Amino acid sequence: MTIGKKSSVVASIILAGALGLTACGAKEAAVAETSASAETAKTEYKYGKIDIPGKDGALCGAPIYIAYEKGFFAEEGFDVNLISADTETRKIGLNNGTIPIVNGDFQFFPSIEEGVKVKVVDGLHYGCIKFVVPNDSPIQTVEDFAGKKIGVDEIGGTPHQVASVWLEKAGISADPQDGDVTFLPFSDGNLELEAVKTGEIDVAALWDPLGSIAEKSGEYRVVFDLSTDPVFAGKYCCFLYASSKVLEEKPDEIAALLKAYRKAQDWIAKNPKEAVDIISDKKYSAIDDKELAQELIVSYTYPSTEDRANGTAKIEEDVKYFVTELKNIGYLKTEDPDAFAAEIFQKVDVD
The missing domain is CATH 3.40.190.10 (Periplasmic binding protein-like II)
Structure with a gap:
């Protein structure tokens, strides 16, 4: 990715960083003070x-x-x-x-x-979680996750648990001892996106809106959407x-x-x-x-x-x-x- 493209994506994504990007409110982000009318x-x-x-x-x-x-x-x-x-x-x-x-x-x-x-x-x-990969990634389906490295916000956090449930139901062990997949924690979703772009990881499991902003940039592709995937849809x-x-x-x-x-x-x-x-x-x-x-x-x-x-x-x-x-x-x-x-x-x- 060129520096110009990288800057445009990061600029859009930084806006999302202030959202907390957590399990519907478990982490804090600064927002303006509110007052009753x-x-x-x-x-x-x-x-x-x-x-x-x-x-x-x-x-x-x-x-x-x-x-x-x-x-x-x-x-x-x-x-x-x-x-x-x-x-x-x-x-x-x-x-x-x-x-x-x-x-x-x-x-x-x-x-x-x-x-x-x-x-x-x-x-x-x-759902409010998406897994994204670069556009040129060969990953298309859950079966393609075998042997891959997956970025999450924290081990034991919701994106990690969602990915674990999804993989296990497809017959891919999420237990690190089995070695079917590797989960790597990132304290910042922007760093997670950089890691998937450079190949440090294969998939970034992200809270919205970061995953959606990444997709809208045109440089990433969504391979899992919690709100529509059959394992989770309607729940x-x-x-x-x-x-x-x-x-x-x-x-x-x-x-x-x-x-x-x-x-x-x-x-x-x-x-x-x-x-x-x-x-x-x-x-x-x-x-x-x-x-x-x-x-x-x-x-x-x-x-x-x-x-x-x-x-x-x-x-x-x-x-x-x-x-x-x-x-x-x-x-x-x-x-x-x-x-x-x-x-x-x-x-x-x-x-």
């Missing part, structure tokens, strides 16, 4: 002030931003303070009830097994997790929060362009390509009210699916995946 400030709130992690900059955290900006949290009785919180802060807050709810992917399941006191209470959206990869303490002591508060989230999901599903305008203009996510952002928002398939009414949103089934798959690749120790799935999921009556 004057009307909201005057509201009397049934449930008072609460903290919700919502400053990670991830595009797929859209329901948080929209529920805040459209006043859905306020309508349900909450004076929400959006905070930055890393993984450990979230775990502590969920355990002691100071953080009532967070969004996150199935990578959180092992943490529950290890003692974090939360329950899955709803689905958030479909929630990201969920809403509620503090068990708050669920036990204030179940009506969790129900009200879920109602606000569902209003936001429905609004996003029906108004993706307007949702992107709000997220971009309010600097919740540092993505300037609104056309691409809208494509991604649509691909995440946030459930509408109609989806929930007709049974399209099947959260409990998806929890069981990912528990089983994580057990199969060794990331869960449970001997009874069905029982564990039933234990970590709690249906909340929102109506």
Whole structure:
């Protein structure tokens, strides 16, 4: 690749670097401070002030931003303070009830097994991970991954787990001891892309929007899309997790929060362009390509009210699916995946 081409790709990709590029909000990125409107400030709130992690900059955290900006949290009785919180802060807050709810992917399941006191209470959206290769790569299908080096953000992270499930279901061992594939961690997705371009690795497993921006540059090709691949299509990869303490002591508060989230999901599903305008203009996510952002928002398939009414949103089934798959690749120790799935999921009556 020439220096000129390289600069244009990197310039586009650097914008995505600010997004956090994590499991729907597990890592932080700087975003602008947000404040409630004057009307909201005057509201009397049934449930008072609460903290919700919502400053990670991830595009797929859209329901948080929209529920805040459209006043859905306020309508349900909450004076929400959006905070930055890393993984450990979230775990502590969920355990002691100071953080009532967070969004996150199935990578959180092992943490529950290890003692974090939360329950899955709803689905958030479909896939937001892509695997990319240079245009001239011979890799086309999952079978071509045998013997290859795959870049991930961290060993044990969601892209790593997704790749492991995908490979194992195709008969390729993801266990490093077997040597079928090699996973290499990169602290920065931009470095991962450089590595795949230079041949240091064969595949880059990336969080959106970085994978999509790379593809749009014309220099990379997507060989796996979490939102469309048959192994994962139509399944929630990201969920809403509620503090068990708050669920036990204030179940009506969790129900009200879920109602606000569902209003936001429905609004996003029906108004993706307007949702992107709000997220971009309010600097919740540092993505300037609104056309691409809208494509991604649509691909995440946030459930509408109609989806929930007709049974399209099947959260409990998806929890069981990912528990089983994580057990199969060794990331869960449970001997009874069905029982564990039933234990970590709690249906909340929102109506």
